Amino acid sequence: MGANMARRLNDRGWHLAAVFDASPAAARALASELGCPAASTLAEVTSRAEIVITVVSDDAAMREIFGLAGGGPGLLENADGRLFINCATVSPDIHDKVAHAAKAAGALSIEACMASSITQARGGTLFLMVGGPAESVAVAAPVLSDLSSMVVHVGDTGDAAKAKALVNMVMNANTAALAEGLGLGVALGLDPGMLRQIFSKTGANSRVLETDGEDMQNRDHACYFSAAHAAKDSRIALELAARAGLRLPVAEAAWGQFQRMVDCGLGELDKSGVAELTFPGRHPQPD
């Protein structure tokens, strides 16, 4: 995602001050492609750039780059006057902690959660949910605009991350339910292509039917959004629910399916791979 966002911003004429990746080789390759420096430390990123966009894989990585896990200040070294735009889907709490730490370092920080995939990142057509103070969001607006086809300012710090967790929780449940419907259809001798067409005309229709239905049928699970990420995001939402005293049985069951994929070594398949658990004969059924 990060690389495609950098490519897009480069296309739009932004000056790329530096790129960074946990893998220095990946950073160097991208830097060479885009003709910009590869920073060798997080502090170097902050020293070179006025606006820093972060896209990490999970809460732990987010804590690490902002120095919340010990081991130095990371991106917050000499961060006075910088703007951080944090795009990963991580727990809302983390955004709060990062925002506080950034403020203490004299920097601005917002979350800009992406409800789209790598293709949209490359084309600058992301759907962005933004959380943070209005003044900070205003500073970020020009760069957000070049990355997206639509920006919604959801609310204060953490609110966009909550909305994003809910989007993915519902999407994951719809995906797992679709895989069950198509899998059972095949088990009953129905043609899955016809069944997809029927679903599309009825109350069973959904965005994931459009994006994942055919892939489920054809076992094409090239990864746009991994089962491991689906499990992580549903879990973030379920932890919020537990704290709010809500039980969400359907989201729990969907999380269980994606977590089962991870446990079975299928976590790096696309989320459409959940069909591997529900189509007859593809994978051993649970006890």
Add this chain to the structure above:
Amino acid sequence: MGANMARRLNDRGWHLAAVFDASPAAARALASELGCPAASTLAEVTSRAEIVITVVSDDAAMREIFGLAGGGPGLLENADGRLFINCATVSPDIHDKVAHAAKAAGALSIEACMASSITQARGGTLFLMVGGPAESVAVAAPVLSDLSSMVVHVGDTGDAAKAKALVNMVMNANTAALAEGLGLGVALGLDPGMLRQIFSKTGANSRVLETDGEDMQNRDHACYFSAAHAAKDSRIALELAARAGLRLPVAEAAWGQFQRMVDCGLGELDKSGVAELTFPGRHPQPD
């Protein structure tokens, strides 16, 4: 549903030979509205009509009207040459049994499962999934055409009922998942209207978001498709899955929610009423 289908066929110039309902008063009221006879027995329906359309509430009612439960032949008395078009969502097995009994009585029988609601029945814009032999479907075609905007011949007897059960199973799961997403959003202090808009732009989008999202927010559960029917239909699908050796955890969880509504006395709410279980403060949470 049946009354609205009769109104539509009347509009289209069909001769209504008779209407029948388990409640004689309901049949008389409709007969008086449409200027046709109210049959006082099932056998009278068959004696008056060449084509008989049935819409019952469940498997037991279907067995009863076709005399499969003992107590006389019902609609199959002197049924030679009649065509039965069975529109209820009942177990695929029942359609098989009815088709056999009809054949023995010299009649044709097909299933025409409706993936739409009373509004579409009235307007003749039902989406119909048809199961049965091609010759019987051809005989039914003119009447099906006047009831629907689209007819899909799914396959042989029982196949359309299977497809319909799958449609409703997926729809019900998407509905229950949506109620969880919106309910958790409200618990987290997010605006449900904004959240619906966000869902509509993302992978969380679905047909039920369009049809049920606002009703969930506004607690408008006037019944188009009851929670009790949702529970029944998901259960039909889950029984098919169990027989096929498939476990479908998300569909099971969704069934559990609609069954819980029934158990709590909320079964006659629209399926959108599942939000009563997931929005904070609306209904006691399960243990």
